Amino acid sequence: MTFTRTETMVVAGARALEGRRVCFVGIGLPNIAVALAQRTVAPGIELIYESGVYGSRPNRLPLSIGDPCLVTGSLAVMPMAELFQYYLQGGLVDVGFLGAAQIDRRGDLNTTVIGDDYHHPKVRLPGSGGACDIAQNAREVIVLMRQSRRSFVDTVDFRTSPGSRVARVITDLGVYTVGERLELTALHPGVTLDEVRAATGWDLDLAPGVTETPPPTAEELRILREELDPERIYLR
Amino acid sequence: MTFTRTETMVVAGARALEGRRVCFVGIGLPNIAVALAQRTVAPGIELIYESGVYGSRPNRLPLSIGDPCLVTGSLAVMPMAELFQYYLQGGLVDVGFLGAAQIDRRGDLNTTVIGDDYHHPKVRLPGSGGACDIAQNAREVIVLMRQSRRSFVDTVDFRTSPGSRVARVITDLGVYTVGERLELTALHPGVTLDEVRAATGWDLDLAPGVTETPPPTAEELRILREELDPERIYLR
Amino acid sequence: MSKLLPMDEAVAGLVHDGDTVAIEGFTHLISFAAGHEIIRQGRRDLTLCRLTPDVIYDQMIGAGVARKLVFSWLGNPGAGSLHAIRRLVEGPGFEVEEYSHFGMVGRYAAGAAKLPFYPLRSFEGSDLPSVNPNIRTVASPFDGEEVYAVPPLNPDVTIVHAQRADVHGNTQAWGLLGCQKEAAFAARRVIVVAEEIVPESVIRADPNRVLLPGLIVDAVVHCPRGAHPSFAQGHYDRDNRFYLAWEHISRDPQRLSAWLDEWIHGTSDHAGYLAKLGEAHWDDLLPGPALSGEVDYGDHR
């Protein structure tokens, strides 16, 4: 069965949620990864969104973290002030699931600007949203993002969110654990170490015994392609 | 028509609410005075209670500031945190309506202890409740209390709530305005100046031109006795 | 997984000697049934927290379960005083820590939000800061203005009574909400006591009505009329005759002790207490209906 690297990335993201109780779902790719996790390895996981919803059971794949399908049938909808204060800052979130435009070897994340001068950026990105808040208050953080020399940089142009609680990074090429710095622990099927090195803006560290990510199963791919994203909104 | 001094006090309290928009109703006698005001001089006044209710239209005289009759049919019920932060501290309360065990010539209020030693009180009173919060955050404060040498004291034994925003004091003997200190502005019908002096623990100040409180009208008494408090719970 | 437990097991498992305990509910939804069970099980040395200690803490403190009280208004609302507590407070040895209502609300809110302090405008010109070192000032880092601050309060266990919950502890309440939410989020352990246990689908049909998520709840106890003599909006009214009677019971230590023997130690649980009260007791405490109406969340798919 053939599959894309984006599919492998999303599947690896979903699998990383096994055993988690409460996941704070960031903007973008994390949305589809948690939807897959709810249908596979983590049926009991409760999802929390910065829009002010806890315990969503969406009837369709949400188009954004503020989709009305996240509200209907959820366990709790509340002012954002309550969610940020009592759920997130209160320490109830096991894992925050974030994307980013840039990450560096320390796990610091940039979603603010490309370029050295904040006031005259080369590219203006969306900014923090809840990312900086999640990065400091979730017990740990998993990052899901596409990897390239432009996104995996030696030092981020702007540190939007600190890497202090980033525990794992999952890309379309492989999986990293993060202590003091990123270490490659698994390569996705068909990806070579040279390819990863070419897509990393620093001298890559390897964990002892780099493995291969088990490929997406037929069932995982069926859920992704038929149930969750038939229009390829996230999987494009 | 005969009437008691308690009735005159409550009627004077109600009349003082004419033209007010939002009244924060404290524990005790203020409850019946605002109920009378809603039925006479201030039909549009909105009542707010520290229990977390705004815009009550009770179908009976509330037994306490947390009576369920204050909730049903009100405009807003909310966590106390919201009421204290956004309504009271936010500056939306025109007038706070408080009772007290002791008041002194500066208008400072005591509802905490009788006796000099807080840690070994002669009498332990209820304490602040919301009074200290109301006294600092309502635009102005009206005090409703029975007057005697024990309640009108030179200096309160314990300053629970500051008198800085107390504008008027209404007792069973008369009415006071408060600037730097209390000044008697009206005597209730049948009350003499000597009687007031005997019930005041300091050298009483008189406003220029002390008047007499207009006696309760037949309609005011009918509402109090027949509609509001037929069992004489507040009017005892 | 169901968290449903009988009251005795919930209290035995989650409330320990020496704990800081909050049974909250501002006049409304006060879990008397849980307080009574704590008396039956003979807990000792509790630090009891509540804005308004109310009759329930007078009963508990009269029964000897506590060594300290944290509060903001110590009275029997509309009915008189709390004499068991007053006897202790006016004598030596019993510790009290006293705030305004806003101060107490702020302590729970800081506890729930994991903040080291809660800023508020109160206490200016009051003697309360002079007798409570936990009321301090803090300066704004923007304009230097000073406001007051209180520290977080994190009970070991908070007990919340509500109109309904599912077996996972997802809890909804309406009417006065007091600071039940803040006290529960601030607590290390939470017991929910509910008038009704409902299917999860009832909760999920109206998610804006949530008070607490099951996530923070350790035990759910089904205990209809467990807030008596306080009230449950739409279920039963406050039993004001009992509050008035308490003024006399509590004033006399011997009567208080006899009352505890008869009504608490003499009943094995809240069902026993209710049986003793009798069904006719409720005749004039049950309100007519006043329905909320429905809103439409929409089946967005």
Add this chain to the structure above:
Amino acid sequence: MSKLLPMDEAVAGLVHDGDTVAIEGFTHLISFAAGHEIIRQGRRDLTLCRLTPDVIYDQMIGAGVARKLVFSWLGNPGAGSLHAIRRLVEGPGFEVEEYSHFGMVGRYAAGAAKLPFYPLRSFEGSDLPSVNPNIRTVASPFDGEEVYAVPPLNPDVTIVHAQRADVHGNTQAWGLLGCQKEAAFAARRVIVVAEEIVPESVIRADPNRVLLPGLIVDAVVHCPRGAHPSFAQGHYDRDNRFYLAWEHISRDPQRLSAWLDEWIHGTSDHAGYLAKLGEAHWDDLLPGPALSGEVDYGDHR
């Protein structure tokens, strides 16, 4: 006294050149209709505040109404970028002030609560404090621990869209609530825009559902579908095709200008905008029902 006004009068009377304006609503209940009317009336030099500027602020800023933006996430959610804003931000002269979501929520909350600052745990290890002097630290007066703080934000006017309100401005909403409440309580003036105007009795039947009391509301505008292309829970879904199309319209200044001419300046009000959109446009945006169920408040008398 009724506060009901047509949109043009509400905006003319309450939104002035140079004002600080917040049209809030987190993805949900965004008052596009009010934003469009502000464009039609040619307001200038506004400071626009929103957590997520969204397409509405891209339209307004593209139309030249603003000189400054206060925000926390600048994107077209799920669809791309906000090019009109980006062109200004990447060039000189346009001012931005940037926080995290929690920081923005805290600014409104401090504004609503009249506090000189709002303490929160965020920004540690982020570069945001180095580019925004309004993000500072404050030490706890209890244990000395430092947390971050943001200053109050008090808009001159906040515009809130909701599912229903009465003519006095008593407003109820369900589904995502964002920080509509905080932004409204923080504001000097408030405009409520509602899908439905209901009798006061509908509001009073469910007082726990309140979003805003009429007390703080200056004008009520009846404007069904006034949140399009954002959504109103239970009323209509997000028009995602429009959000996707905006990516292309906004990218090209000439197309943007043509769009404004056709859809905003070329329509006299939101009714005109809706007529142009056509009724068939809504065919797949209307959800099926998902009712909340009722609760009983009890006729306690």
